[in-house]
Amino acid sequence: MSYAMSKFGYVTLELDGPAQNQLADTLLEAFPDEDEVNKLLKELDLPVARFAARKLTTTVTSIVDNARGKGWDGNLVLAARATNPGNLRMQRFAAAHFKQPLKIHWGADVEDVDLSHENAEPKLERLVNLRLGIQSIGLLLEQWTRMSQQVCKVEVSLPTGTASGTGFLVGPNAVLTNFHVVEPLLEAKRGAGSVKCRFDYLADTRPLRGTTKPLSSAKAFPIAWAKYSAADAQSSDADSLPGFSELDYALLVLEKRVGDEEILAGGTKRGFVPIRDAPTPDDESALYAADAPIVIVQHPNGRPLSVAMDTQGVIGLNGNGTRLRYRTNTEPGSSGSPCCTMDLRPIALHHAGDPNYDALHKPTFNQGIPLHLIVGDMKERFQEAHALLG
Template sequence: MAIPVELIEPLSRKSARIFTLQEGDWMLRKVTGDMLYEVVPRGLPDRATFSALLDAVSASNIEAKLLSEMLARRPNDPEFRDLVARASPEAAASPPQAEMPLSLQVAGAAVADAPPNGFAPGLQRNVRPNLQKLDLMVWVDKLLRIRNRVCRIEIGTRAAGTGFLVGPQAVLTNWHVVEKAATAGRVADLRCRFDYLMREDGARQPGVVLPLGDKALACHSPFSPAELTDHPAEPPPTPDELDFALLHLGEAAGEHEIEGVARRWIPLPAAAPALAPDDPLLIVQHPDGAPMKLAMDTQAVIGPNANGTRLRYRTNTDSGSSGSPGFSMDWDPVVLHHYGDPAWQAPKFNQGVPLHLVRARIEAGGQSGLLGP
């Protein structure tokens, strides 16, 4: 039987006075196996935390077990006993649930945060806590804005890679995407095709093609020589080997209006992203020159290389994806995709250049004026 709504407030207020949050966490773990902050948000005042906890166990019909455990820890408080009896007569009359001690181990080592009670029934589980729940409208709106800012890089009529706006009139891609054109004196042949998309009816939207402006190749950084071998991390790329090219467009594509809204650009971050192993990574790309695609992997991140100049991940890409932007699950830009595992028969990773390093190198090269705020 659920706790009566009118008793949640006095019971949570009393609980906050006589229990610490650490005790609340331990009691919850004992009877359910859940930790306190798997069930309630962090940062609430103590009373609000106990209120949220009581709401949660009441909704799961296991309030009697928790209240019985709480009463066993404060048996000589008549006010608390009266509140428990009114909230759950079963809890007031029942002894605390017996335990079956549980020792969860992995390879012989105890798991520190495992529940101590094998009989714990558990509340709803956040099975993979690194995957946050997303506000759907916010997430989709961000995706649509990013779609407007990614382009296919072309040399003449041939697709060469992917790029994206980083300022009103500046596109970022990989140096290796444009290197041959640049070294052959064919920079004028470079084009950026925006809005190249597949429609629902299967037709291809051709998009808008823009040439480069007077600065053309505003600045660049080469790739590492080792990245032309089977051992791309030996030695690691230096901070001056970031494999990027900043292209100056002939017009301010970032100010073009798409359905009445300015296209804008993807801002380059100034600081390193807070990414952990197995975090998601999303890549918006033109694989094999195809209409724009989104590749998602919710357990993507492998980790940085030895000196932090590269990030490895499992998100799928193809030839033509070089120069694509990579994002966190919440659409924070984090990497410039540039490379795939040379073990092509059984590849284990893809690789990108952290965008905060690219930004710092562009600023050091005196081209920060091309970047958007």
């Protein structure tokens, strides 16, 4: 973190005469030789020659006077504290003059740094990754329990056998998955009766195998959809990009309002994953930025509900924002899974992985469709389907 005025802006403390003298004495203790003082000046992007003098006391006094006169005495204190964080006298001086938390901007993130502790003791712990924060375990358990009840295995009966994908409730009776999961049924001219959604499939033992829920025969199958793109078969964006109508999604309507089922004591309903107001990159760019976390709740290879997470999973959006790429693991059968933040906010629909299947190639990415694009497509082309979203 640089506190140089050209990068951080000017922080002015307006130190009076006694405080200036105290700061000079503190700096001399914290930076007792010329090399250390020069290091501090470089942290502030200031030329060493401007303050050079035969005596170190003269150099430091000149720095303090210039800082006070030109309004960067706050920068000087912050830089000195950061450069020598173990010096208690410097810590205490900063605490005495920064009474309110200081807002520090790290890209799209803002951290309130409190320098006002009475004893100004050095902190032994810090928030190193602001995107992750520290989560309440009680809240996490509640969120994960709800998500486990809302994600399902999509079981597809084909003339040649069975196949599966993943889906999740996005309304009381609406399940979102990928178009390519149900496409073989459409090609075989089979309808909703060939699909079942298995909820609560947590293990292969009988009590935890879950229950299947049929689709409605009275609604279109699927009620909303968009095909995938030929560009999804390319590892690079160099040749072409998916179009904004090539979103590889299908919305399935269940026979009953499964999301309204009471599944826990006290009348707690299953609920659904809210996507109607899915965040956009314009509104919350940090969620789509490189190294942001991604969590994918899925039924890999048709197995019981599983999760893959990578706290620095995001690679970034493709050239036109129609695909979000990430490093988080998936397997066949994971198509249609929700891609979420660490606190399980849904941002994308997983649909595919690195298409280079050369035996010597190490996969470099998986990818999903930003949910805000899917919601927008439904709103424009499938108003009845859009109304089903919770």
